[in-house]
Structures are given as structure tokens and as C-alpha cells.
Amino acid sequence: MRKTKRALKLQKLTPSFYENLTLFGIPLLFVFLLKIAGFDGLYGQDSYEYLRYTIAIQDYIVGGEHPGHYFWPVLYPTLGSGLSFIMDSAFALQLISCLTFSIASLYVLKTIRLLYSNSRVTFLYVYIFVLLSPFLLKMSLIVMSDALALVFIVLSFYFFFKSYYKKTSLAPVFIFATCALMTRYASLFVTFPILIYTLYLVINRRQFQQLFIAILLSFIVAIPFLIFQWAALFEASSNYFLKVWSVSNYFKSSYTTEDGTQHYLFPNLLHTFYLFFHPGFLCIGFFLSAITLRDYKTRITFHQTILILCSALYILFLAGIPFQNPRILGLVFPLVLIWFFPAFQKLMNMAMVKAFFTPLKMACIGLQVAFFTMTFHHIFSRTLIEKEIATMITPYQGKTLYSFDVDMAMQGRGLDFKFKNMYTARYYDFKEQDLILFDPARHKVQWKDKNPMLNWEFIKENYVLEVLETHPEGWKLYQIQ
Structure with a gap:
């Protein structure tokens, strides 16, 4: 039987086996190659806190x-x-990041x-500028919630546009937006406009059954939060940085906050435009920004x-x-x-680009x-350093250890100390044989007159x-002594 035009169109929109293999295979390949090199996805204090709470929930x-x-x-x-x-908890979290990024x-x-039209450059665009985007690819390799929040945001927008143009169910928009919120609070600022418009569509189309389904499934998504963090239900609104x-x-580029004193190259507003140029x-x-600005009248769809x-x-x-990241x-x-794609299509149709398509690709x-290698080098080095420090101090276990910056890493790697964080409190009653793991030169500027340096100066004096x-x-x- 001959395929209908609709079936052929759907087939074009559906990623092929080769495309799926590429999108899932490359991040997994990076994970396993880095694992062989000694990288386990744990980097900095946040990832160890994710690991700690994962183990606590499992217990x-x-x-x-x-x-x-x-938090x-x-x-x-x-x-x-x-x-x-x-499987191992750290690897489980890293695998979630990897698969959700794909x-x-x-x-x-x-x-x-x-x-947009399914042109010959659609997959190429996603392959080079999504899958190999240095900062995004980094998300897929570390124990952080970024990639999980990212997939829920993307799914929210996909089902929003699909429902708007094809009159499909509106429920997934609410459900995936809730998933994003239950992963990262800040995602609400991304999805809020489409949630409002989706609610308008529900009322306009009288699809109240879909709204009921969305509310029910969103409540199910929120159950872990209600179980584990009911006492902190409104804590997000009391966040220091909010x-x-x-x-x-x-318009500022220097800040003194509870995270110490930090200086940046550009003011905050200019820093946010890294999205378009960095x-x-x-x-x-x-190039894509220049084309988009020149053709801005065609972007008002x-x-x-x-x-x-x-x-x-x-x-x-x-x-x-007051911080930049x-x-x-x-x-x-x-x-x-997604917004830039028409500009990329136009760029690919330029005569010079066509003439040198393969070398430019x-x-x-x-x-x-x-650029990925450059941005990931710091993370990779930091993980190896944390593992080396853990090995270095292993023979001294069983004592009280005062530390800062790497203390979460030492706990996350299972060392047996009575840990005291030099950031969370001022300490005055140190005992003989107590240990201090610290690098004052590293923290003397950012943490001047803050607990870590104040504690260190008291100990030294x-x-x-x-x-x-x-x-x-x-x-x-x-x-x-």
C-alpha cells in the first residue's frame, strides 16, 4: 500500500535511526571515556550535595x-x-544527566x-550547536540537575507549539513545566508565559478534562517534594539571592554577598548576552545574531x-x-x-558557504x-584534585577535620572524619590533634572578612x-599542636 502524504510528512519529522543513535551515542561515549580517565561526574560542592541527598532518600x-x-x-x-x-548512586545521577540531555x-x-521546514541542514544544526555545544555537553557529564531541568523545559515548549498548531492535548505542557519546577525553581521564569497562554487555550477550547488530568499528574510529580520538603514548602521564596x-x-560587575566578594569582567546584563555570542x-x-537583527521583521511570528x-x-x-554563572x-x-534556526538556514544558502560547505562544517x-575541551578542563582537573586530596588525607581518618571548599568532596567520597565546615560558623575552641584542610591563598580575596578566612586567621594567630x-x-x- 502506498503511503499517504500525511504519513510521509510525519516520517520526515521523525528522527531517523542514525539521528537517534548520534544524539544518544555521543554523550554516552563521552561519559564512558571520561570514566576510564578517572572522571566520575562529581565536581564542586553542589554535585556532592545531590549525591548526599540521593543516598539519604534511598536509605x-x-x-x-x-x-x-x-536546599x-x-x-x-x-x-x-x-x-x-x-547501580552506583553517583553513576546513576550522571547517567540521568547524560540521557536527559540526549x-x-x-x-x-x-x-x-x-x-520550520525540514531542510537538509536541520539535523546538522542540532548536531553541531546543541549536541556539541560546550556548555550544554558539559551538563550531560556532571552530577547536576541542569540537564534534567533542560529536558523538561524543551518538552514543555515542544508540546506547547504542537498543541497550538496541531490542536493536540494541552496537558503535557502543564505536566512537564511542573517537572521542570520540581527540578529547578528558576525554570518557572522560562515557562511562565506559555503556562498562562496554555491556560487561556484550555478555557478557549473548553478542554477542562485535560486541565484536570494535568493537575492530577502534576500533583503526582510533586509528591516527592511534599514528602521530603513539606517543612520547606516556601523556602524557595526565602532564598538569599532572591x-x-x-x-x-x-549594571554591576562586582558583588559582596554571602558567597564572598566576586569581581566579573562585564556587568550582569551584558553577561546574560553570552547566550548569543559566547x-x-x-x-x-x-553571524546568526547579525542575520536575525537584519531580518527582524520576519521574526514576528x-x-x-x-x-x-x-x-x-x-x-x-x-x-x-548578584552573581554570574x-x-x-x-x-x-x-x-x-530554535529562534536562531531561520538565520542558520539563510547562512547555509549563501553562495560562499555553499562553496565551502564541508570545510566550514x-x-x-x-x-x-x-571550546568544550577548554571549558571542561577545569571541571576534569578539579575532580582529579579532589580524588587526590581524599587519598592524601585518608591515613588521618577518625579525627575532627575543619575545612572549606573541599569538605563536601571529602564527605561524598566516604572519608571518616568529624567534619566542621569553616563557612557555616565561627569556631574558637580547637583541640589538640584537630586537623585543618585549607588553602588560604585560594580564598583570601573572595572570602576576606568572611567566616572561612576569619576562622583561618584565628587558628593561625x-x-x-x-x-x-x-x-x-x-x-x-x-x-x-
Whole structure:
């Protein structure tokens, strides 16, 4: 039987086996190659906190104590705790990041094919600028909730546009937006406009049954949060950085907060435009931005307006917070890429680009991989250093250890100390034989007149210290004599 035109069209919109294999295979390949090289996805204090709470939830499931306080939404560690019954907890969390990033890439591809023509460069665009985007690819390799939040945001927009143009169910929009919120609170600033418009569509189409289904399934998604964090139900609104949010921060590049004193190269508002120009996101961002601005009149379609409105709302929110982190900007980057696709099509149709298509394609791939290597080098090195420090101090277990910065890593790697964090409190009663793991040169600027340096200066002035171990990167293990 001959295929209908509709079947042929759907076939074109559906990713092929080769495309799926590429989107899922490359991140998995990176994970396993890095694992062989000694990288396990654990990097910095946040990832160890995700790991700690994942293990705490797993213990609670099998009859242990309630996992207790947690600063972030709990969907990521909850999913990780489920997988932890069949594999190592850290690897479970890393695998979630890897697979959800691949799914996000897949649905960016499906969204572009839904909104624009399925040209010969559609998959190439997603392959080079989503899958190999340095900052996004980094998300797929570390124990962080970024990739999970990213996939829920992408799914929310895909089903929103699909419902708008094809009159399909509206329920997935609410459900995936709830999943995003239960993964990262800040995602609400990305999805809020489409949630409002989806609610309008529900009323306009009288699809109240879908709304009921969405509410029911969204409640189910929120159950882990209600179980584990009911006491902190309104804690997100009391977040320190929300309290100090200000429009004046748009124009500042230096801040003194509870995270110490930090200086940046550009003011916050300019920093948020890294999304459009920074090679860590997009190596040809300048060209796509120039084409888009020149043809701005053709960008006033419904979906283009929604994409830029949601991106702008999130950008303006981030610019008011007194810190800068490209990783957090990444949540909205897929929307920017979808918005940029017509500009990429136009770029590919230029005579010069057509004449040198293959070398330019290889150059873009090379640049993306090079920038990824540069941005990931710090993370990879930090993980290896944390593992080396853990090995260095292992013989001294069983004592009280005062530390900062790497203390979460030492706990996460299972060392048996009575840990005292030099950030959370001032200490005055140190005992003989107590240990201090610290690098004052690393923290003397950012943490001047803050607990970590105040504690260190008090120890140095009032106690005799013996250096037991020294790491080449500056950390030293001291013992009070």
C-alpha cells in the first residue's frame, strides 16, 4: 500500500535511526571515556550535595531516617535514588544527566522540524550547536540537575507549539513545566508565559478534562517534594539571592554577598548576552545574531515571539541576581537555538558557504570540540584534585577535620572524619590533634572578612600548626599542636 502524504510528512519529522543513535551515542561515549580517565561526574560542592541527598532518600525508602533538609527541589535526587538500587548512586545521577540531555537534543530537533521546514541542514544544526555545544555537553557529564531541568523545559515548549498548531492535548505542557519546577525553581521564569497562554487555550477550547488530568499528574510529580520538603514548602521564596535581587544589579560587575566578594569582567546584563555570542554556547553566534537583527521583521511570528519573550523574562530575572554563572544561563539556550534556526538556514544558502560547505562544517565541529575541551578542563582537573586530596588525607581518618571548599568532596567520597565546615560558623575552641584542610591563598580575596578566612586567621594567630601533607595545588593538611 502506498503511503499517504500525511504519513510521509510525519516520517520526515521523525528522527531517523542514525539521528537517534548520534544524539544518544555521543554523550554516552563521552561519559564512558571520561570514566576510564578517572572522571566520575562529581565536581564542586553542589554535585556532592545531590549525591548526599540521593543516598539519604534511598536509605529512607528502605526504612531509614527522613532525609531531612535540602536546599533545592528534590526530583533529580529522587530519580537518582530509584536508579541507585541497580547501580552506583553517583553513576546513576550522571547517567540521568547524560540521557536527559540526549532527549533534550532530540526534542530540540523535533521542535525545529515542527516550526520550520525540514531542510537538509536541520539535523546538522542540532548536531553541531546543541549536541556539541560546550556548555550544554558539559551538563550531560556532571552530577547536576541542569540537564534534567533542560529536558523538561524543551518538552514543555515542544508540546506547547504542537498543541497550538496541531490542536493536540494541552496537558503535557502543564505536566512537564511542573517537572521542570520540581527540578529547578528558576525554570518557572522560562515557562511562565506559555503556562498562562496554555491556560487561556484550555478555557478557549473548553478542554477542562485535560486541565484536570494535568493537575492530577502534576500533583503526582510533586509528591516527592511534599514528602521530603513539606517543612520547606516556601523556602524557595526565602532564598538569599532572591532577597537581594535588584534591577541595579543589571549594571554591576562586582558583588559582596554571602558567597564572598566576586569581581566579573562585564556587568550582569551584558553577561546574560553570552547566550548569543559566547563560544561556550555558540561559536557562530555573532553571524546568526547579525542575520536575525537584519531580518527582524520576519521574526514576528507567533512561535518566534513566544521564544524571545520567555528567553527575555529569564534573562532579566538572572541579570538581577548578584552573581554570574554561564551554567545557569544554559536553561534557556535551547530556546535561543530554535529562534536562531531561520538565520542558520539563510547562512547555509549563501553562495560562499555553499562553496565551502564541508570545510566550514568541519571547522565548526572542530571549534565546538575545542571550546568544550577548554571549558571542561577545569571541571576534569578539579575532580582529579579532589580524588587526590581524599587519598592524601585518608591515613588521618577518625579525627575532627575543619575545612572549606573541599569538605563536601571529602564527605561524598566516604572519608571518616568529624567534619566542621569553616563557612557555616565561627569556631574558637580547637583541640589538640584537630586537623585543618585549607588553602588560604585560594580564598583570601573572595572570602576576606568572611567566616572561612576569619576562622583561618584565628587558628593561625592562636595555635601552633604542623603541616602533615601538602597538595601541589595549594591545599595543606595541618594539625593543631
